[in-house]
Amino acid sequence: xxxxxxxxxxxxxxxxxxxxxxxxxxxxxxxxxxxxxxxxxxxxxxxxxxxxxxxxxxxxxxxxxxxxxxxxxxxxxxxxxxxxxxxxxxxxxxxxxxxxxxxxxxxxxxxxxxxxxxxxxxxxxxxxxxxxxxxxxxxxxxxxxxxxxxxxxxxxxxxxxxxxxxxxxxxxxxxxxxxxxxxxxxxxxxxxxxxxxxxxxxxxxxxxxxxxxxxxxxxxxxxxxxxxxxxxxxxxxxxxxxxxxxxxxxxxxxxxxxxxxxxxxxxxxxxxxxxxxxxxxxxxxxxxxxxxxxxxxxxxxxxxxxxxxxxxxxxxxxxxxxxxxxxxxxxxxxxxxxxxxxxxxxxxxxxxxxxxxxxxxxxxxxxxxxxxxxxxxxxxxxxxxxxxxxxxxxxxxxxxxxxxxxxxxxxxxxxxxxxxxxxxxxxxxxxxxxxxxxxxxxxxxxxxxxxxx
Amino acid sequence: xxxxxxxxxxxxxxxxxxxxxxxxxxxxxxxxxxxxxxxxxxxxxxxxxxxxxxxxxxxxxxxxxxxxxxxxxxxxxxxxxxxxxxxxxxxxxxxxxxxxxxxxxxxxxxxxxxxxxxxxxxxxxxxxxxxxxxxxxxxxxxxxxxxxxxxxxxxxxxxxxxxxxxxxxxxxxxxxxxxxxxxxxxxxxxxxxxxxxxxxxxxxxxxxxxxxxxxxxxxxxxxxxxxxxxxxxxxxxxxxxxxxxxxxxxxxxxxxxxxxxxxxxxxxxxxxxxxxxxxxxxxxxxxxxxxxxxxxxxxxxxxxxxxxxxxxxxxxxxxxxxxxxxxxxxxxxxxxxxxxxxxxxxxxxxxxxxxxxxxxxxxxxxxxxxxxxxxxxxxxxxxxxxxxxxxxxxxxxxxxxxxxxxxxxxxxxxxxxxxxxxxxxxxxxxxxxxxxxxxxxxxxxxxxxxxxx
Numbered sequence: 001x002x003x004x005x006x007x008x009x010x011x012x013x014x015x016x017x018x019x020x021x022x023x024x025x026x027x028x029x030x031x032x033x034x035x036x037x038x039x040x041x042x043x044x045x046x047x048x049x050x051x052x053x054x055x056x057x058x059x060x061x062x063x064x065x066x067x068x069x070x071x072x073x074x075x076x077x078x079x080x081x082x083x084x085x086x087x088x089x090x091x092x093x094x095x096x097x098x099x100x101x102x103x104x105x106x107x108x109x110x111x112x113x114x115x116x117x118x119x120x121x122x123x124x125x126x127x128x129x130x131x132x133x134x135x136x137x138x139x140x141x142x143x144x145x146x147x148x149x150x151x152x153x154x155x156x157x158x159x160x161x162x163x164x165x166x167x168x169x170x171x172x173x174x175x176x177x178x179x180x181x182x183x184x185x186x187x188x189x190x191x192x193x194x195x196x197x198x199x200x201x202x203x204x205x206x207x208x209x210x211x212x213x214x215x216x217x218x219x220x221x222x223x224x225x226x227x228x229x230x231x232x233x234x235x236x237x238x239x240x241x242x243x244x245x246x247x248x249x250x251x252x253x254x255x256x257x258x259x260x261x262x263x264x265x266x267x268x269x270x271x272x273x274x275x276x277x278x279x280x281x282x283x284x285x286x287x288x289x290x291x292x293x294x295x296x297x298x299x300x301x302x303x304x305x306x307x308x309x310x311x312x313x314x315x316x317x318x319x320x321x322x323x324x325x326x327x328x329x330x331x332x333x334x335x336x337x338x339x340x341x342x343x344x345x346x347x348x349x350x351x352x353x354x355x356x357x358x359x360x361x362x363x364x365x366x367x368x369x370x371x372x373x374x375x376x377x378x379x380x381x382x383x384x385x386x387x388x389x390x391x392x393x394x395x396x397x398x399x400x401x402x403x404x405x406x407x408x409x410x411x412x413x414x415x416x417x418x419x420x421x422x423x424x425x426x427x428x429x430x431x432x433x434x435x436x437x438x439x440x441x442x443x444x445x446x447x448x449x450x451x452x453x
Numbered sequence: 454x455x456x457x458x459x460x461x462x463x464x465x466x467x468x469x470x471x472x473x474x475x476x477x478x479x480x481x482x483x484x485x486x487x488x489x490x491x492x493x494x495x496x497x498x499x500x501x502x503x504x505x506x507x508x509x510x511x512x513x514x515x516x517x518x519x520x521x522x523x524x525x526x527x528x529x530x531x532x533x534x535x536x537x538x539x540x541x542x543x544x545x546x547x548x549x550x551x552x553x554x555x556x557x558x559x560x561x562x563x564x565x566x567x568x569x570x571x572x573x574x575x576x577x578x579x580x581x582x583x584x585x586x587x588x589x590x591x592x593x594x595x596x597x598x599x600x601x602x603x604x605x606x607x608x609x610x611x612x613x614x615x616x617x618x619x620x621x622x623x624x625x626x627x628x629x630x631x632x633x634x635x636x637x638x639x640x641x642x643x644x645x646x647x648x649x650x651x652x653x654x655x656x657x658x659x660x661x662x663x664x665x666x667x668x669x670x671x672x673x674x675x676x677x678x679x680x681x682x683x684x685x686x687x688x689x690x691x692x693x694x695x696x697x698x699x700x701x702x703x704x705x706x707x708x709x710x711x712x713x714x715x716x717x718x719x720x721x722x723x724x725x726x727x728x729x730x731x732x733x734x735x736x737x738x739x740x741x742x743x744x745x746x747x748x749x750x751x752x753x754x755x756x757x758x759x760x761x762x763x764x765x766x767x768x769x770x771x772x773x774x775x776x777x778x779x780x781x782x783x784x785x786x787x788x789x790x791x792x793x794x795x796x797x798x799x800x801x802x803x804x805x806x807x808x809x810x811x812x813x814x815x816x817x818x819x820x821x822x823x824x825x826x827x828x829x830x831x832x833x834x835x836x837x838x839x840x841x842x843x844x845x846x847x848x849x850x851x852x853x854x855x856x857x858x859x860x861x862x863x864x865x866x867x868x869x870x871x872x873x874x875x876x877x878x879x880x881x882x883x884x885x886x887x888x889x890x891x892x893x894x895x896x897x898x899x900x901x902x903x904x905x906x
Contacts, residue, residue, distance in 0.1 A: 033661070033663075033681065035680050035681055035682075159646055159647075162646070162647070163646075163647050167643070167647075168643075171643060172625050172642075172643075172684065189625075189642045189643055189646055190620070190621075190624060190625075190642055192646060193612055193615070193642055193645060193646055194612075194615070194616050194620075208484075208486070210486075225705075226702075226705045226706075226709065227488050228486065228488055229488075229702035230702075231625065231684045231701055231702075248684055248701050248705075249679075249682035249683075249684075251705070252678075252679045252701075252704070252705065252708060253679075255705060255708055255709060255712070256679065256708060256712075256798055259708070259709075259712030259713075259715075259794075260712075260794045260798070262712075262716070263715070263716055263719075263790045263793075263794060264790060264791075264794075266716075266790075267783070267786050267787050267790050268783070268787070269787050269790060269791070273791060275791065275795045275809050275812075278812075279812050279815040279816055279819065282812065282813075282816045283816050283819040283820055283823075286787065286816065286820060287820055287823060287824075289787075290780070290783070290784065290820055290824055291824070291827070293779070293780060293783045294780070294824065294827065294828065294831075296779075297775070297776050297779035297780055297783070298776060300775035300776065300779070301772045301773055301775055301776050304771055304772045304774070304775060305769075305772045308768050308769075308771070308772065311764075311768060311771050312765070312768050315761050315764060315765050316758075316761075318757055318761070318764050318771040318774070319754045319757045319758045319761065320754055321757070321771070321774060321775065322750070322753035322754055322757060322774065322775075322778055322887050322891065323750050323751060323753065323754050325775055325778065325779075326746070326749075326750035326753070326778075326883060326884075326887060327743070327746060327747070327750055329782070329883070330720070330721070330743070330746045330750070330879075330880060330883070331743065333720050333879070334720050334721070334722050334739065334742075337716045337717060337719075337720050337722060338717075338722065338726060338728065340716075341712075341713045341716060341717075342728045356728050359728075359731075359732050359735065360735075362732040363732050363735045363736050363739065366732065366736040367736055367739060367740055367743055370736075370740060371740075371743055371744070371747065374744070374747065375747065378747075426783075426786070427783060430779060430782070430783070431779075434775050434779060438775065
């Protein structure tokens with residue numbers, strides 16, 4: 001839906017809600033795609049969201065259920081908290097269980113219990129099962145709905161069996177299992193459509209099925225789907241028994257989230273930070289990290305304090321301090337960004353680690369020498385002091401070397417000890433480049449002081 | 454494929470290449486997924502890549518073609534440049550035309566002409582057509598292979614027609630067109646499988662087809678596929694005539710690339726920077742941006758230079774300069790990262806702009822007051838100078854306010870004038886926070902100088 005149309009719809013929706021004209025509200029949105037209703041809700045205040053959601057529920061429960069599937073789990077939970085338990089469990093029967101699980105998990109414990117108790121056995125079991133896997137694993141995000149049939153089934157029986165099972169949301173493959181339910185093959189629905197009716201599945205199936213285990217990290221699941229260009233990946237348990245499927249739409253969500261997380265974590269930002277949060281919530285989310293940055297940013301002042309005497313004698317050193325710090329920070333942040341992304345999209349591994357480190361250091365020294373020389377020349381021409389140029393140039397070379405070394409090592413080291421390679425690395429690196437850069441600059445300044453004055 | 458297996462395969466591959474044992478090399482890789490062969494190649498030097506590729510070509514042209522599809526276009530072009538024209542055009546017949554187009558575009562002009570001339574008419578036309586759309590648009594990345602049938606066709610005729618057309622790589626939908634070839638509906642292959650044979654397509658098709666135009670930006674194409682949870686999106690021309698399809702695997706590549714670009718552009722990094730580049734190439738790619746950063750980083754020294762006299766009289770001000778600069782930079786970068794990501798995933802639009810600006814400013818002031826007070830208190834206890842604490846605290850408040858204001862405005866302004874909101878914004882902001890932060894700090898220091906000493 002185009003932005004302009006959405007903007008107009010939003011204005012009308014607010015008017016209808018204000019007027020209590022709920023039938024007109026329903027007429028406005030009833031033909032909207034659930035995704036567009038969610039976009040509309042994004043720009044309503046909570047009270048308005050609730051009214052809109054209740055209107056959907058009154059008029060067409062299925063529509064309300066579709067909107068629940070599309071909303072962020074946090075938003076769904078916030079709305080459901082206001083509804084009676086029977087209404088919630090009624091809605092949950094209409095929502096795929098892989099979408100129910102994360103919402104349910106956010107409801108207050110007592111409410112969660114009563115909802116699960118009031119749901120029918122089958123869906124309630126499905127949801128409970130998903131909830132027992134760890135967060136951010138394949139088991140947690142998989143859908144327990146998929147087509148799977150024995151490898152001896154022939155095509156026409158397979159189609160009949162699938163018809164009887166009914167429609168499975170976004171199913172593009174039929175998985176093939178052996179007599180012990182082990183996953184042994186996959187057939188695309190396109191192949192089914194084109195094969196002769198009496199062929200057994202095992203004759204047309206692809207045997208090299210790419211699958212993941214229930215405990216596989218969701219990021220690795222996403223990478224597999226992305227790398228092998230498939231639209232769904234089967235999830236198996238420790239005995240290779242098929243237990244679920246992760247579809248590409250979930251994979252896209254994961255990739256988007258991980259990319260945002262990479263950036264946010266690099267900059268020590270809470271990855272749940274959202275633009276819709278209230279100012280108070282935002283301050284609360286950002287403050288702890290800023291407080292930590294007081295600590296990391298307080299190391300450089302100690303260095304400067306140590307060289308107070310030198311600065312006092314040649315105040316021009318103070319003038320160039322921000323330049324040394326800024327250039328080291330910029331070069332280091334670039335290196336960190338490169339490493340974090342290369343690790344994320346799976347390029348940085350084994351052989352590359354040593355190569356990458358060596359290369360970045362060479363690049364750092366190379367750029368340092370060029371940049372340092374340029375700066376030395378400029379400052380010589382402007383200030384007319386060749387020794388100051390030399391000190392500045394050398395400090396830049398040292399700082400860019402440090403930036404390259406630590407910019408590569410910090411993310412790799414964090415990955416090695418199984419911490420997110422992005423986590424706070426920019427803050428930490430800025431601390432190092434500020435400190436070491438100023439140490440080099442003021443140290444060299446002290447060394448050459450008698451030639452400077 | 455697991456990393457360990459890949460590592461072993463890589464070692465064997467290099468050994469076989471060194472020994473010239475090309476049949477053993479072929480036996481090693483012949484059952485590998487093309488994606489895994491590409492991973493293997495990533496860690497070979499160019500000469501080895503070429504030998505591996507030629508071995509694939511000798512043994513099984515289809516395998517070589519699949520590898521071409523999976524390689525980055527730059528890598529494919531580099532390899533093909535070494536091959537004779539007939540061999541290239543022969544390979545191109547085996548590669549989908551949406552994968553051929555970007556590779557062809559990277560070949561030398563003369564080679565490109567002769568390859569196109571030596572290809573058969575149909576595929577050559579397809580590729581030429583794709584090449585005439587602008588880069589990074591739906592037209593450029595779409596595949597011209599898809600299933601489309603008239604709305605009056607019944608299901609069994611549709612299946613026969615599709616069978617005759619042959620296999621279409623990763624087709625999950627059948628598109629439905631009217632008598633004038635306008636796109637009017639879509640049927641999933643699952644629906645086809647389950648519908649009664651004599652039903653006409655128009656009775657079972659979904660009429661609200663989500664489609665994009667040939668000139669739609671690839672990022673918007675990706676957002677549509679992601680938002681509406683579909684695995685392929687049809688591309689139509691200005692008259693709503695179906696001309697191609699973009700599939701979800703391409704969408705994932707776009708989302709990955711855009712996320713990397715967002716980060717790289719924020720930090721003024723060339724978005725083609727790759728870890729496999731040689732040190733010389735890397736230096737060339739990074740140097741121009743670092744040179745620009747000399748300019749942006751040179752503004753703050755002017756400010757310090759102006760206040761040389763104040764610093765001379767109270768040298769402790771120089772000690773706290775790095776702290777003021779670092780905190781402003783960190784807070785500003787956080788705000789920019791938030792805005793860039795929110796704009797990228799489509800959250801920041803219309804209504805939110807004003808709200809976001811107001812909110813970020815409130816958050817900036819709020820955090821500034823808290824952080825400033827804490828710092829003022831700490832420095833008072835350590836240095837014992839209440840006025841210094843006051844000056845430092847006020848400077849931090851001003852700097853965090855500026856960081857929030859500009860961190861929000863710079864990306865929004867860049868978007869408004871249709872420049873990538875990420876482009877160099879971190880560098881520019883660091884310049885502003887360094888300069889204004891130091892201006893505030895040293896300015897206040899000058900104002901209160903007589904109480905400081």
